[in-house]
Amino acid sequence: MTELKKKLHDKVAIVTGGASGIGEATARKFALHGARAVVIADVQDQKGQDVAASIGPHCNFIHCDVTDEEQVKSLVDSTVQMHGRLDIMFSNAGIFCSSMQTVLEFELSEYDKLMVVNVRGMAACVKHAARAMVEGGVRGSVICTASVVATIGLKWFTDYTMSKHTILGLMRSASIQLGAYGIRVNCVSPGTVQTPITDSLVNFKDVEQMTKFTASLGIDGGKEFMSPEHVANAVVFLASEDSQFISGHNLVVEGVVDGGQKS
Template identity: 55%
Template sequence: MAVNSRGMAACVKHAARVMIEGQVRGSIVCTASLTAESGTEFATDYTMSKHAVLGLVRSASKQLAARGVRVNCVSPGSVLTPLLCDMLKVGMEDLGKMIAPMYARSGNGMLTEKHVADAVVFLASEEAEFVTGHNLVVDGGVNPL
């Protein structure tokens, strides 16, 4: 809870301070989670902490917009990572078997770190210069919100 919510708040606070002092217009991109949008039957504390990130992004985006600082976040679905393995207490191979059917329904293949990184690059780019306070869900369409 502390890392995901207070840690993210500290990062946004200090990044914004440096950007404003340097008169830098730009973007801060946070990481939330699909669970913040949809909930889950496990890991309630994780879901709450990521929901706090959404509140932070929505509030900070309003506070910093006049200074030329955009604040957005990405909310990835399940990505085959050691973090998710630890959370679910399963090995990488078993995790792959667990989440593969979910992505098979989407017809888009499996969500990877690259998909998430591409979303972050977009939000940080000038192509998103008029996007702020947005939560970009990256899940290949597997979770109808």
């Protein structure tokens, strides 16, 4: 059996929202691909500590609420102090709507709560990761979690959709501004993935229910649904030298339709 190529050998990475879902799967993939240090950041303390312990001694957990810029700065500074540098920032922390959030019944107070995590928190992570990379002379990789909905509209979930569109704007601007420093900035945009958030919306074990749910959103994901590991593989690609000439790109990972690759 061929030995796994260590795509991230000796790299230092931060994963926000790393205690569960896509973040957890990506932290594990980073370690598997040879990262020297993986820092899991989350507000779920016990889950984050458990995941870090299960990955091994080269992984640690730091509590971080991305809505607090000082906590984000401390996260990045602590990582650099402990490990000497920061090569990869996977800015993944995010939340979902608390209601259907149609335009006619738009709860702006709920919008505010979502945007401060999904957009302000993302901007803080990109800002402080980029500063650390520039100061350290690191030609790093910043990856932001957007969504397949970042380029379309939905019948519901208006504020969530708005937040993911905004993340694309952040990524595209940052990729232009940071290119001179050799720092790449990209997005990964998953389709319907089984995570704690989506588990609260639909039963993934019921294929018919899942198909109806995705169709109702205008997303055709076929009859096979992704796991967080599928998205994590895409993040590893964007973090590694395999994508060294890719920046300002939105990598959509949305599944297979009727045996053919969806474009």
